[in-house]
Amino acid sequence: xxxGHLTIFACTDPETLSGLNWLICYLTTGKHLLFYAAxxxxxxxxxxxxxxxxxxxxxxxMAARSRIAPLxxxxxxxxxxxxxxxxxxxxxxFVIALDQGIEYVRHKIKCPDWDQPVRQGSDFLVCxxxxxxxxxxxxxxxxxxxxxxAVLTFAIVFGxxxxxxxxxxxxxxPRGQVETAEAYGMTSRQTFWRITxxxxxxxxxxxxxxxxxxLIKATPLLFLLGVxxxxxxxRELGAAKTPRFTDYPHPDWRMWYFLALLVFYLAFTRVSxxxxxxxxxxxxxxxxxxxxxxxxRAQA
Amino acid sequence: MIxxxxxxxxxxxxxxxxxERLLPRSDFTLCQQVTLIGSGMIWNVYFGLLxxxxxxxLATVVAVGKASSKRWARKPAxxxxxxxxxxxxxxxxxxxxxxxxxxxxxxxxxxxFASAWAGALVVLFLNTAAYTGEIFYGALQSVxxxxxxxxxxxxxxxxxxxxxxxxxTMLRLAWPAYTNEAIFLFHATTLVFFTGFPAVQQRGxxxxxxxxxxxxxxxxxxxYPILAGFFxxxxxxxxxxxxxxxxxxxxxxxxxxTRRPRLxxxxxx
Numbered sequence: 348x349x350x351g352h353l354t355i356f357a358c359t360d361p362e363t364l365s366g367l368n369w370l371i372c373y374l375t376t377g378k379h380l381l382f383y384a385a386x387x388x389x390x391x392x393x394x395x396x397x398x399x400x401x402x403x404x405x406x407x408x409m410a411a412r413s414r415i416a417p418l419x420x421x422x423x424x425x426x427x428x429x430x431x432x433x434x435x436x437x438x439x440x441f442v443i444a445l446d447q448g449i450e451y452v453r454h455k456i457k458c459p460d461w462d463q464p465v466r467q468g469s470d471f472l473v474c475x476x477x478x479x480x481x482x483x484x485x486x487x488x489x490x491x492x493x494x495x496x497a498v499l500t501f502a503i504v505f506g507x508x509x510x511x512x513x514x515x516x517x518x519x520x521p522r523g524q525v526e527t528a529e530a531y532g533m534t535s536r537q538t539f540w541r542i543t544x545x546x547x548x549x550x551x552x553x554x555x556x557x558x559x560x561x562l563i564k565a566t567p568l569l570f571l572l573g574v575x576x577x578x579x580x581x582r583e584l585g586a587a588k589t590p591r592f593t594d595y596p597h598p599d600w601r602m603w604y605f606l607a608l609l610v611f612y613l614a615f616t617r618v619s620x621x622x623x624x625x626x627x628x629x630x631x632x633x634x635x636x637x638x639x640x641x642x643x644r645a646q647a
Numbered sequence: 648m649i650x651x652x653x654x655x656x657x658x659x660x661x662x663x664x665x666x667e668r669l670l671p672r673s674d675f676t677l678c679q680q681v682t683l684i685g686s687g688m689i690w691n692v693y694f695g696l697l698x699x700x701x702x703x704x705l706a707t708v709v710a711v712g713k714a715s716s717k718r719w720a721r722k723p724a725x726x727x728x729x730x731x732x733x734x735x736x737x738x739x740x741x742x743x744x745x746x747x748x749x750x751x752x753x754x755x756x757x758x759x760f761a762s763a764w765a766g767a768l769v770v771l772f773l774n775t776a777a778y779t780g781e782i783f784y785g786a787l788q789s790v791x792x793x794x795x796x797x798x799x800x801x802x803x804x805x806x807x808x809x810x811x812x813x814x815x816t817m818l819r820l821a822w823p824a825y826t827n828e829a830i831f832l833f834h835a836t837t838l839v840f841f842t843g844f845p846a847v848q849q850r851g852x853x854x855x856x857x858x859x860x861x862x863x864x865x866x867x868x869x870x871y872p873i874l875a876g877f878f879x880x881x882x883x884x885x886x887x888x889x890x891x892x893x894x895x896x897x898x899x900x901x902x903x904x905t906r907r908p909r910l911x912x913x914x915x916x
Contacts, residue, residue: 428875428879431875431878431879431882432834432874432875432878432879433834433835433837433854433878434834435837435838435841435854436837436854436857436871436874436875436878439854439857439858439861439867439871440861440867440871443861443865443867444867444868447867466866470865471865471866563735564734564735564736564737565735566735567735567737567738568737570737571841578737578738578741581741582741585745599745599748599749601741601745602742602745602746602748602749605738605741605742605745606742608738608741608742609734609738609739609742612733612734612735612738613729613730613733613734616733616734617729617733
């Protein structure tokens with residue numbers, strides 16, 4: 348009983364601690380718990396962005412295949428421009444552009460009788476009611492709005508990469524399959540949804556798997572978008588602390604914090620790699636590809 | 648027009664520290680933005696070009712190591728590739744910067760590495776060597792068996808066989824993917840000044856100046872498209888140069904069999 352008592356109250360006076368006890372207490376301070384929670388932010392970002400980027404990608408690929416010329420130009424332009432320009436430039440651009448775009452639309456709707464120009468020199472002025480989020484909103488609304496903008500930005504940028512992969516995959520479905528569908532009298536819409544889309548995944552999987560890895564490795568860029576993510580906390584917690592400001596003074600430990608992040612990402616990508624390899628095996632089953640053929644031979 | 652020439656004279660080499668010291672603070676003209684962002688491109692080209700050339704050499708060694716049947720050569724190469732391909736470049740920059748800061752305390756030999764021109768270059772060099780090494784390794788595995796056998800039939804062995812048969816074929820097979828890697832390496836150079844590495848006296852790269860203008864004018868619709876224009880231009884240059892090399896590597900083949908390098912989706916960071 349006494350021992351349990353001791354460990355619970357051990358962290359109240361850090362100066363008396365030493366060795367392992369000090370480390371345990373240090374690693375469970377309030378700010379460290381926020382740091383650990385930030386890993387959840389990264390996973391949440393991935394969980395939302397991956398399907399959103401897929402949706403953007405699917406839309407982009409369909410647009411690029413469209414028979415309507417302007418739509419096709421838009422789809423191809425979307426793919427080409429996002430791929431031709433550094434992704435960080437897009438992140439920095441879209442976060443401001445989306446924010447201003449949303450405020451501008453709200454401004455036009457909510458304050459129709461506003462007569463001053465929105466852009467005055469170096470200022471972007473909209474009426475109070477159009478501010479997003481509203482000036483008097485609580486802190487968590489501001490944070491969620493920032494996070495939502497980040498998610499949308501990620502989805503737009505990675506949607507272009509996904510569009511490229513899906514566009515290629517749709518074209519890779521054997522021509523004979525499509526021709527057979529046409530011979531059975533299917534319309535082009537039916538052919539697309541019943542023949543092309545179900546079969547394209549095996550061709551898209553290597554590209555999408557790679558994209559997933561790229562997406563994982565892009566998550567630290569949240570830091571640039573102003574979200575308090577793991578990079579933010581690693582910098583914050585690792586910086587040298589003097590006894591005046593903290594109970595746990597230490598020299599500059601940022602190197603070790605970033606080493607920990609490095610290990611986290613290595614483990615994450617490794618696990619993803621293994622899962623993707625299994626998924627590829629599952630999807631290859633019964634397919635008219637080299638992989639599927641090899642599995643068929645192994646069974647025969 | 649005359650104004651703009653003055654601006655170019657003042658800010659054309661600003662990213663290297665020559666010309667006007669103070670950056671424009673208000674009444675930004677289009678000419679100023681184009682000039683300064685273009686000036687920043689010098690750093691992007693510097694980082695990209697040197698890392699690419701140095702990385703090419705190390706990548707060959709790493710690829711040969713990974714393809715080796717000897718454990719002592721294979722394992723380090725595999726770990727090197729895993730380490731740099733499995734983690735974000737952004738984190739590698741941060742880790743590298745703080746590592747060099749710590750090493751600076753130990754020895755003044757590391758002073759230079761705590762600044763961007765050397766430290767970030769080392770990180771980029773190792774990173775691109777790992778990505779290129781994996782590409783070269785894949786190409787090495789697909790060198791046709793017949794080529795090797797023909798070489799042996801001609802009495803070529805060991806280093807001479809590698810130098811004259813295996814290596815050129817590997818390059819030829821890897822070239823389209825390598826072109827892609829080069830493009831994304833140049834894109835990755837924009838990260839440098841957004842990690843720990845400081846831009847001393849506001850001497851930064853193209854994205855550094857673009858975000859400077861976007862912050863000051865609160866208008867992203869001018870500086871970022873300018874930056875995009877510069878990068879699309881740079882990408883076209885890379886494709887042209889790499890395409891010329893590709894044609895030379897494939898010049899002995901029937902022309903119908905050669906393909907133009909395409910932007911392959913596989914190797915992006």
